[in-house]
Amino acid sequence: MTVAEPGTTAVLAGGVGAARMLAGLIQVVDPTTITAVVNTADDLILHGLEISPDLDTVTYTLAGAIDPDRGWGLAGETWQAMESLRRYGGEAWFNLGDRDLGTHLFRTGRRRSGASLSEVTLDIAQAWGLDVRLLPVTDDVIRTRLTVEGEGEIAFQEYFVHRQHSVAVSAVRFEGADVSTPAPGVLAAIAGATTVVIAPSNPIVSIGPVLAVPGVREAVMARRSDVVAVSPIVAGAALKGPADRLLVDLGHESSVVGVARIYAELAATLVIDTADAELAGAVEAEGMRCIVTDTIMSSPARSAALGRVVLGGRPS
Amino acid sequence: MTVAEPGTTAVLAGGVGAARMLAGLIQVVDPTTITAVVNTADDLILHGLEISPDLDTVTYTLAGAIDPDRGWGLAGETWQAMESLRRYGGEAWFNLGDRDLGTHLFRTGRRRSGASLSEVTLDIAQAWGLDVRLLPVTDDVIRTRLTVEGEGEIAFQEYFVHRQHSVAVSAVRFEGADVSTPAPGVLAAIAGATTVVIAPSNPIVSIGPVLAVPGVREAVMARRSDVVAVSPIVAGAALKGPADRLLVDLGHESSVVGVARIYAELAATLVIDTADAELAGAVEAEGMRCIVTDTIMSSPARSAALGRVVLGGRPS
Numbered sequence: 001m002t003v004a005e006p007g008t009t010a011v012l013a014g015g016v017g018a019a020r021m022l023a024g025l026i027q028v029v030d031p032t033t034i035t036a037v038v039n040t041a042d043d044l045i046l047h048g049l050e051i052s053p054d055l056d057t058v059t060y061t062l063a064g065a066i067d068p069d070r071g072w073g074l075a076g077e078t079w080q081a082m083e084s085l086r087r088y089g090g091e092a093w094f095n096l097g098d099r100d101l102g103t104h105l106f107r108t109g110r111r112r113s114g115a116s117l118s119e120v121t122l123d124i125a126q127a128w129g130l131d132v133r134l135l136p137v138t139d140d141v142i143r144t145r146l147t148v149e150g151e152g153e154i155a156f157q158e159y160f161v162h163r164q165h166s167v168a169v170s171a172v173r174f175e176g177a178d179v180s181t182p183a184p185g186v187l188a189a190i191a192g193a194t195t196v197v198i199a200p201s202n203p204i205v206s207i208g209p210v211l212a213v214p215g216v217r218e219a220v221m222a223r224r225s226d227v228v229a230v231s232p233i234v235a236g237a238a239l240k241g242p243a244d245r246l247l248v249d250l251g252h253e254s255s256v257v258g259v260a261r262i263y264a265e266l267a268a269t270l271v272i273d274t275a276d277a278e279l280a281g282a283v284e285a286e287g288m289r290c291i292v293t294d295t296i297m298s299s300p301a302r303s304a305a306l307g308r309v310v311l312g313g314r315p316s
Numbered sequence: 317m318t319v320a321e322p323g324t325t326a327v328l329a330g331g332v333g334a335a336r337m338l339a340g341l342i343q344v345v346d347p348t349t350i351t352a353v354v355n356t357a358d359d360l361i362l363h364g365l366e367i368s369p370d371l372d373t374v375t376y377t378l379a380g381a382i383d384p385d386r387g388w389g390l391a392g393e394t395w396q397a398m399e400s401l402r403r404y405g406g407e408a409w410f411n412l413g414d415r416d417l418g419t420h421l422f423r424t425g426r427r428r429s430g431a432s433l434s435e436v437t438l439d440i441a442q443a444w445g446l447d448v449r450l451l452p453v454t455d456d457v458i459r460t461r462l463t464v465e466g467e468g469e470i471a472f473q474e475y476f477v478h479r480q481h482s483v484a485v486s487a488v489r490f491e492g493a494d495v496s497t498p499a500p501g502v503l504a505a506i507a508g509a510t511t512v513v514i515a516p517s518n519p520i521v522s523i524g525p526v527l528a529v530p531g532v533r534e535a536v537m538a539r540r541s542d543v544v545a546v547s548p549i550v551a552g553a554a555l556k557g558p559a560d561r562l563l564v565d566l567g568h569e570s571s572v573v574g575v576a577r578i579y580a581e582l583a584a585t586l587v588i589d590t591a592d593a594e595l596a597g598a599v600e601a602e603g604m605r606c607i608v609t610d611t612i613m614s615s616p617a618r619s620a621a622l623g624r625v626v627l628g629g630r631p632s
Contacts, residue, residue, distance in 0.1 A: 048364040048424035080394050084418020088443045090425055098414040102400020108364035109406060127404045 007194030008033045009311065012220070014206025015042070015054040016071050016240055017232055017297075018199035019061035021310075022132060024303025025197070026062065028311060031131035035189035037216075039201070040117065040136045041144040041174050041209030042156045046094055047085075049104040050111055053157075054206070055121055055136060056103060063128035071240070074099045093162045118183045135189065137210045140180035144205050147171040156205065165242035169249045172204055177212040190219040196267075197310055198229035200295065202243040203262050204250060211266070220266045227267035228310050230295060231259045234273040239296070255279065260286040271295060271310060323510030324349045325627065328536070330522025331358075331370040332387050332556055333548055333613075334515035335377035337626075338448060340619025341513070342378065344627060347447035351505035353532075355517070356433065356452045357460040357490050357525030358472045362410055363401075365420040366427055369473075370522070371437055371452060372419060379444035387556070390415045409478045434499045451505065453526045456496035460521050463487040472521065481558035485565045488520055493528040506535040512583075513626055514545035516611060518559040519578050520566060527582070536582045543583035544626050546611060547575045550589040555612070571595065576602040587611060587626060 009029060011022060013036045022036055039054045053072070060066040060074055067075045077097030086092045096104065103124060110120045116139040125134045144156035146169045159165055190196055198220075201207050211217040220227055236255050238244040244254040252258045256272040260283040263270060270288045272279065273295040283290040297303040325345060327338060329352045338352055352374055359368045369388070376382040376390055383391045393413030402408045412420065419440060426436045432455040441450045460472035462485045475481055506512055514536075517523050527533040536543055552571050554560040560570040568574045572588040576599040579586060586604045588595065589611040599606040613619040 045428075046425070047421035048366065048428055049421075050364065078394060078396050078414065080414035081397065081417040081421060084415040085421050087418065088422040088440060090418070090422040096421075098394065098396035098417075099400040101397040101414075101417060102403065102406070105363035105365075105397060105401050105412075106404040106406040109362070112361075112364055124404060 007311075008035070008189075008192060009195050009197060010034075010189040010193035011036045011197045011199055012201075012207055012210045013038045013054065013058060013199045014201025015039075015057040016061075018054070018201045018206070019058045019066070020297040020303050021197065021199040021230065021306070022058060023061055023300060024297060024305070024307035025311070026132060027300065027304035028307040032133075035133040035135060035185070035193070037135050037137050037186050037189060037210060039206045039209050040138060041142045041177070041205070041212075042160070043141075043143070044094075044155065044157050046096075046157075047090070048108070049096075049101075050108045051094075051096075051104050052107065052117070052121075052136070055124075055134060056100070058134060059121075059125055059128055059130065062130050062132055065128065073097050094157060116183075118185075133185070133189075135183050135185050137183060137186060137216065138180040138213045139183045140176060142174050142176040142180050142209055142213065144209060145173050145175050146205075160242070165245065169246060172208065172246075172250065174209045174212040177209060178214070180213050182213050182215050186213075187215055187219050190216070190223060193223070194226065195311055196220060196223050196227040198227065198263060198267055200230040200232040200239075202232060202238070202241055202246065203259060204243065204246045217266070224266060225268045228269040228271060228291075228312075229259070229263040229267040230271045230306070230310060231256045231273065231276070233259050234295060235275040257282045257286065260288050260290075264288055271306075323627075324351070324505075324508060325511050325513060326350075326505040326509035327352045327513045327515055328517075328523055328526045329354045329370065329374060329515045330517025331355075331373040332377075334370070334517045334522070335374045335382070336613040336619050337513065337515040337546065337622070338374060339377055339616060340613060340621070340623035341627070342448060343616065343620035344623040348449075351449045351451060351501070351509070353451050353453050353502050353505065353526060354437075355522045355525050356454060357458045357493070357521070357528075358476070359457075359459070360410075360471065360473050362412075362473075363406070364424070365412075365417075366424045367410075367412075367420050368423065368433070368437075368452070371440075371450060372416070374450060375437075375441055375444055375446065378446050378448055381444065389413050410473060432499075434501075449501070449505075451499050451501050453499060453502060453532065454493075454496040454529045455499045456492060458490050458492040458496050458525055458529065460525060461489050461491050462521075476558070481561065485562060488524065488562075488566065490525045490528045493525060494530070496529050498529050498531050502529075503531055503535050506532070506539060509539070510542065511627055512536060512539050512543040514543065514579060514583055516546040516548040516555075518548060518554070518557055518562065519575060520559065520562045533582070540582060541584045544585040544587060544607075544628075545575070545579040545583040546587045546622070546626060547572045547589065547592070549575050550611060551591040573598045573602065576604050576606075580604055587622070
């Protein structure tokens, strides 16, 4: 009898959708065989603190510590620091819970002592007991900048949190991406993975920056036949966030077909929701294999079921 | 009948002792006529946040918000962020309460937007409704560095909080002081004050740095006849902190006479505690007028009584 080599999985990840996808995958395969390559273009420095929203959302979700109602931040959080900041008239539109602040204090302190974002991310993941390997896509600073009509460019969190993504966007770029390099382990994880998963994150502002780090897009394309993307668009709309509006603003179609056009050169397979079953043919016409299944990860069991489909019943 | 011009008071201030002195003075004269010139050489950047312990102690005390038991930080404080930081193994020896963190977040954010420490200090004082004018002695970065036997130099909070001032110190210097300039208003407050008060703060590491900012010592000396110092040493010991040990380590005498020798060229008057009444003659032998009174500010009424003595029954 021969024992099958255990497979490995690389997941290109944004925030909430990717976190739920990963929470499903760890129920299906050995978590130590999974590497998440996480978007850092939403990161920001606020009040002097280094904040990595997508890395933290993934970490807190996999640790079972995420607030289930808000979908971000820690469960059982308190808000004393923010209340105090408001007393001073400080910029309090980006809510930072007291326990969450501990994460940012740690990250900022370690970064100022010379640690890379990868190193700090590993420390934080270990402190939460995570078995999945979390990698920021790059240790360099990359920042999403959105052009808003009549205003010029604004930063991602200004758009996403402060404006609640209610403004029209005419262009998106990832500042610093062109001169960035992938964090240690990123390219090897993609090259060596049995399956590369593009999580159901925003294709423009979550997966876009991951692919914009030089070498990453090429690494994914080189693995196209083993790349499975999960559509974040269901019945024409984003489950969460501004993906639908952004796609339309930037000239794409807010549908699984629009997603297929964006991912066709990267992924051989697109997983779409049963709500979009009638578009499976149109997806295949874009040159992708189409899998129709329930993609709404409203429970751990549903996340696991989606994980099983994405890995195609691969032995773990 | 002529109305007396209201007098003004300038107070050279460290942390706890100065805060209590100021809390007494505001009961005795119109608070808007008081300017506190506060030590900033204990300031530090921790986890990326700009922390000004003496300014905050004075602010919180005058706002009636200081924790009465600890003597630092805010009453009713919570510690969620620190608990979270400890989970990561972060440097948690310098305790930062959640509400206190709001102050540091605000200060750091405003400083990064280009505001000077003076400007931020004014904003914070206004938010707490303070009528006393609080000035950092300088807007430049000055830092107390202590030479510890066998170790070389360490930073002030490393000495004061982390080591709990339990090590022998052979030298003290104020890094950056020689190239610093007084914050706007500092020299004018001293030059124009009816009375200049040297608060009962540590002469070496609290008042020392204030005097080390070029121009401040000279401004105080020029007002010597109107300068009243209050001894922080009572019966040979510091009420709080390491002043007694530091004085001895650095070759001074830990007594009101030792304090008189340090302040004689700056102040015409030294206020000492009744416990040291028998040393009044020795103080006067150093060339200072000596006032003996109760200097232990264990209640607001006692702080006010000391304030009345320090201002010499001056009409307000």
